[in-house]
Amino acid sequence: MLNINGFKVNSVDYILIVDKEFTVTYNTRFDKRVNTDLSLIESEEYLNKNLFEIYPSIEKDANTSSIVRCITTGEIVVKKFQNFNDFNGNKYCTHNITIPLIHNGKIIGAVELVKDIKTIENITDDNYKLKYLEDFFIVNNASKSTFNSIITNDIKMLKAIEQAKTMSIIESPTLIYGETGTGKEIFVQAMINYSGISRDKVIIQNCAALPQNLIESILFGTSRGAYTGAENRRGLFDEADGGIIFLDELNSIPYDVQGKLLRVLQDGSFRPVGSNVQKKVNVKIIAAMNEDPLEAIKNQHLRKDLFYRLSSGMIFLPPLRERKGDILLFVNYYIKEYNVMYGKNVKGITKALENFFMNYHWEGNVRELKHIIESMVSLSDCEILDVQNLPAYMYDRIFNDGKANTNTETDKKIFINFEDYNLKKKLVEKEKEIIKEVLKITKGNKTRAGEILGIPRQTLKYKIDKLNIEQ
Structure with a gap:
């Protein structure tokens, strides 16, 4: 039986594997060898398709997906009672354990173990329906990280820690940058914990894990009628009002959306997609990216005006x-x-x-x-x-x-x-070894030792002192 933090699973119904681009490479739910009820579905209908094509209901709110969360955090994710629809309109409710696939220190995808609970249409007990509240946690959660969790003796890293502590308790935005795997996530979580702000008011989003056409609506929300099927939906900035929002992979946000983000940084205001109503929030922004900001500007991955707004609170984490x-x-x-x-x-x-x-x-x-x-x-x-x-x-x-x-x-x-292979060092070590051995043979008699070594007693005495040979 698999037991993760008290969540026990003695069997799984299906396995889903996606790459870092959310392309489905394996899904036994639609595999005829596993599910004989799906005789009309061919492999090309689901293999090598985007996760959001196979499960379109997830696309409307990607933050509820255990797969998205796993690839975002790089940690094992457990989610109970996840509700979603597939591309044929079938409804599901599942318990999921999602494990990141990591190669050479980089996240290359995720594998999800799926346990079907009940199909939504079969649920009639109102008390049972109440259990369909999102139950989401991450194994080895980085949210427990503090500045004391950061392992380092490096002067640059120690200075970065002190800078991060200062930035944690002021309202100014912070940009942490450094190569993949340098510890940006741990720094951010340590800052959040140091700030004293309640975790209920903390929003974490990996911008690279979201479809480009959904980033704006996810960040700022939508208004009914903004596009086909759009409803009034709060964005992440609404959810983080009075708290902190962490935007990982900031350079993945489209240029035009970065302009809207700049407005939030300047005066805390924005408009949901399709709305004429201006909203105001009080949110501290912490951003991170694995690209040097000046290179990002050169490559048109980061707006220059957004860089200037963030430049007063930049923290660099040097590579290992x-x-x-x-x-x-x-x-x-x-x-x-x-x-x-x-x-x-x-x-x-x-x-x-x-x-x-x-x-x-x-x-x-x-x-x-x-x-x-x-x-x-x-x-x-x-x-x-x-x-x-x-x-x-x-x-x-x-x-x-x-x-x-x-x-x-x-x-x-x-x-x-x-x-x-340092010859000078090796010769000194060998000389010291020979002199000690000869002195041992002569029981400390320097005159006799000098004769054996072929050097005057005075020269031997000089070498004994120079090489710190104990007698």
């Missing part, structure tokens, strides 16, 4: 390769964490593996390191992890990089500790 002092901190932390999770007894790593970690590029940053350590600890029975315990894909990435005829001897330098 630029804060190498943190790498082994994370290695030791995650080894301990996954020892407990998987019942292992890993005590450390070899020097060769340490050299690899210290010289690797870490394109996926801390997130990539975390998942590599999890893979190594969970699959290995060794007490000391070595290069051979690395995930198989790492070898292709290091030695081949998808290309034939790569010079593997050159690439293997990533495993080398160049200090081990």
